[in-house]
Amino acid sequence: MIERIDTGQRMSKIVKHNGVVYLCGQVGEGATVAEQTKDCLSRVETLLAKAESSPDRILQAIVWLSDMADFNEMNAVWDAWVPAGEAPARACGEARLARDALKVEIIVTAAYGEKLA
Amino acid sequence: MIERIDTGQRMSKIVKHNGVVYLCGQVGEGATVAEQTKDCLSRVETLLAKAESSPDRILQAIVWLSDMADFNEMNAVWDAWVPAGEAPARACGEARLARDALKVEIIVTAAYGEKLA
Amino acid sequence: MIERIDTGQRMSKIVKHNGVVYLCGQVGEGATVAEQTKDCLSRVETLLAKAESSPDRILQAIVWLSDMADFNEMNAVWDAWVPAGEAPARACGEARLARDALKVEIIVTAAYGEKLA
Secondary structure (H helix, E strand, C coil): CCEEECCCCEEEEEEEECCCCEEECCCCCCCCCHHHHHHHHHHHHHHHHCCCCCCHHHEEEEEEHHHHHHHHHHHHHHHHHCCCCCCCCCEEEEECCCCCCEEEEEEEEEECCCCCC | EEEEEEEEEEEEEEEECCCCCEEECCCCCCHHHHHHHHHHHHHHHHHHHHHHCCHHEEEEEEECCCCCCHHHHHHHHHHCCCCCCCCEEEEEEECCCCCCCEEEEEEEEEECCCCCC | CCCEEEEECCCCEEEEEECCCCCCCECCCCCCCCHHHHHHHHHHHHHHHHCCCCCCHEEEEEEEEEHHHHHHHHHHHHHCCCCCCCCCEEEEEECCCCCCCCEEEEEEECCCCCCCC
């Protein structure tokens, strides 16, 4: 009924249920928000692949920036990454993150499963 | 499997999947939080109608206020708008939004589809 | 199609739809973040039980801390509470909450329904 992947005591990186996969909040390494966003989205891709999903099946993305001044720089990376015609519903707000060095965190919900032809 | 409506490169305003519709974070025009909340909820109504949904089918609403001092003023508009007996699960936190003029953003998840008699 | 439990004019504490239950953002009483987290998670348990769900079926948890300095203290309570092997996808960001005394709020989405043997 529920499938959990990469499960620790605090959280699972992937939780699958009823056609929808929930990823834990993803962050990235790097000195700039552009670098962190790239790394973050690369991790999202890896997790989605593990979940039998893909970036063109994201339903909702909630983006937290530690400083809203980074909005345009984050968006440049985001816009280039999103598969054309398959952008998710998105919201972006400012929130301090778990470590001071973190500039961006993205919470992804996606569909998974075999694609119909 | 996934239906996207009003899709741009950055986000879709509406994403439908498996009986659930995800709206992108909605904001509103206006000088006060009351005005912005009214406009925001009016946009939510328009998008839900486009998604074959309606305000009485909202499952979850996450409200971000740029200043929690606006909590009561936002709630007065919200409380008057929610269909009686059909209030969603809700959470409200403070977060700076994409533009300084924005005072409120609401992230809506709803059920859609034909209503059973 | 949608079942709402403990419904007021502003929000429902529980909304059930299509195998997924959405709880309204939960907070807790107490002077410290540890106390508030314990009380908050106890309320989550009560609501999940009412929803025909349980802590081992949480899909996603979004944690808001009013001060990220409380991260480790909140996590100590969280880690001890999560059923082993059944941790949800989680994200944690800093956000001021509805009242100044509140230090933590948790938004829970879970699966519900009869468990298969």
